[in-house]
Amino acid sequence: MINSVRGEVLEIGLDHVVVDVGGLGYAVQATPSTLATLRRGEQARLATTLVVREDSMTLFGFTSNEERDLFLLVQTVSGIGPRIALATIAVLDPDALRRALSEGDITALTRVPGIGRKGAERLVLELRDKVDPPGAAPAVLPGSAGGPTDEVVEALVGLGFTAKPAEQAVAAVLAEQAGADASTLLRAALSRLGRSR
The missing domain is CATH 1.10.8.10 (Ubiquitin-associated (UBA) domain)
Incomplete structure (x- = not known):
């Protein structure tokens, strides 16, 4: 697994950044808020996860491990793929997302492009017990703390x-x-x- 990348920022696009890691340029999909923290020619470190599909391998990058863990958690809900999960992280920061899930705030969740009322209700139903409210230690996939x-x-x-x-x-x-x-x-x-x- 590619858990993180660190290197010089070669290029910043509308939805991705290219980071030079040991002479290889990794294209990393990221949210606008993550991209806004990066500068071409400067060093950057991103927490990452690699999503492998039949016809593609896509690297997603985040400013923190917490964002990455929430991105992975959201995808455990049926019907939610990496694109919608990334949009969720783009619209709701980790505290706002955890609050929306733990409090059942359907309105906040439906602000995410691609998530309607039914999708928001499914997110709350399946994830409410898997996240801690803001201010508590961030939740990750069940059993992942200190384990494989x-x-x-x-x-x-x-x-x-x-x-x-x-x-x-x-x-x-x-x-x-x-x-x-x-x-x-x-x-x-x-x-x-x-x-x-």
């Missing part, structure tokens, strides 16, 4: 499984094998997902 859960879910999504079943499979394996390492988790989760297909 989020990496394994990302790997499964990269292999073509949707986020929600991947997360459920990993949680089920952890319930049976608490403290399993990433490779054990991945193998067991793949086995479970294979049986359910």
